Amino acid sequence: MATNKVKQIHSFGQSIWLDFIDREIISSGKLKKLIDEEGIRGVTSNPAIFEKAITSSSDYDADITELAKTTESNEEIFFGLAVSDIQKATALFDGVYNEGVVGEDGYVSLEVSPFLALDTEKTAKQAVELWQKVDRKNVMIKIPGTKPGLEAIRQSIAKGININVTLLFGLPRYKEVTEAYISGLEDHLAAGHSISHISSVASFFLSRIDVLVDPLLDEKGLGDLKGEVAIASAKKAYEIYKKVFSGERWEKLAAKGAKPQRLLWASTSSKNPAFKDTKYVEALIGPDTVDTVPWETVIAFADHGIAANTLEQGLDKATETLERLKAAGIDIDALTQQLEDEGIEKFNKPFEKLLQAIEDQKNKK
Structure with missing residues (x-):
């Protein structure tokens, strides 16, 4: 029997979470099947x-x-809907949450208002x-890393x-997030209080960085990057x-049961059709990390993804890449701040559309 490629990623110490939720995937049994058959270990929304x-x-x-009937606030109505979905999903991940190191995985994320x-x-x-x-031990509340x-x-x-912690693009901000944790x-x-039950991830967004930076590279003669x-x-x-x-400093907390705040790779679908659709998943598989993956990318990886311990390969090349950007006058810190600012707006717009859809539904006769 062929090895399940998505499950294989977990053998390298990385957890795959699904970047998707709706009522149909919960009620139809599809999410339970993804947990049992593909080894999905959490959900982000x-x-x-x-x-x-x-x-x-x-x-x-x-x-x-x-x-x-009980509130006029469309935002309160939305969170009423979302909380119900999140509670149902957390129940499906109870087994994952209690497996091995209790509280390592099995989380479902719900974001504060953008x-x-x-x-x-x-x-x-x-x-x-x-x-x-x-009111579930395996929920994570998402807060933007602004x-x-x-x-x-x-x-x-x-x-x-x-x-x-969501919406991370730059290394200076990521360092500040670890300090906050x-x-x-x-x-x-x-x-x-005990700290052994607390869990956190820092969600580092990937493909959006390349979407912004790649057009600048040709201008600077850095097309190979x-x-x-x-x-x-x-x-x-x-x-x-x-x-x-x-x-x-960390060892003192670890001695009291503290868990490290794992890095979570987000925005892992390839936005450029010239890239392999599993590119960002394959490049960053490694211990004590999480990758939240859209449904389509889960399917693609199950079909033709390559699972290998890649995260710490080519570290010298990674350093060189960022040094070449700097030498060419590309300010990556300014660009990642731009992405953070744009990211807030990109979540505001669908949220506004969502609240309008609720308003429209309320007004239906």
């Missing part, structure tokens, strides 16, 4: 995924009508609200909430991860 789920089917119509991405206080407040509403998000991340970890753990521990900058950045992020989650 975002405003764009929920917008597609809610606007492309009638599965949510009756609940929208019912929820509208409208709050630049508001520390409101983000932290909503993270608590969503954590309490879902500058204002950093303090919200620290405060949330300090309250014992599992956090998926570790500081949050120290705060929770100092308040007299097309499709390589995001992967190089991810490999350097992993170097930071290994350095941060070792040493005296």
Whole structure:
């Protein structure tokens, strides 16, 4: 019998999560099948995924009508719908959550409102609200890794909430996120609480980096680096991860049961048709990491993906790639900040569309 290629990735220490959720995949048994047969170990969602789920089917119509009887807020109605889906999905991952190292995997992520991405206080407040509403040990609340998000991340970890830090593009910001996580753990521990149950991932977005950078490379005579900058950045992020989650400060927390905040590769579908559709998955397989993969990419990898321990291969080349960018006058830090700013807008627009769809459904006679 042929080896399952997606499951094979787990043998190299990486967990594959599905970057998709809707009611049909939960109720039809498809998600359970992906867990059992493909080794899917978690789920991530975002405003764009929920917008597609809610606007492309009638599965949510009756609940929208019912929820509208008790609130006029379309955002409250949305989170009512989303919390229900997240709770059902977390139940399916109970077995994964309790397997091996308890709490290593089996998480389902729910994001705070993208409208709050630049508001520390409101983000932290909503993270608590969503954590309490879902009320499942294997939910992760997603908070964007913006500058204002950093303090919200620290405060949330300090309250014992599992956090998926999303929208990371640059190495300086990633370093700040690891600091927010570790500081949050120290705060929770100092308040007299156990930290062994807290889990977090830092979601580093990939293909969008290359979409922005690649057109600049030809202008600078660096055409050979097309499709390589995001992967190089991810490999350097992993170097930071290994350095941060070792040493005296971390060992004190680890001795109390703390889990490292794993890097999660996001935006892993190839946006450039010239690239292999499994390119970003294949390039970054390695220990103690997560890759959240769209449905289509899961299918593609199961068919023709190559599973190998690649994450720490070519580290010198990764360093050289980023040095060549700098020498050519390409400011990768400025570009990744641009991507963060654009990323907020890219989640705002589908969220606005989603809220309008709820409004339209409420007004149906």
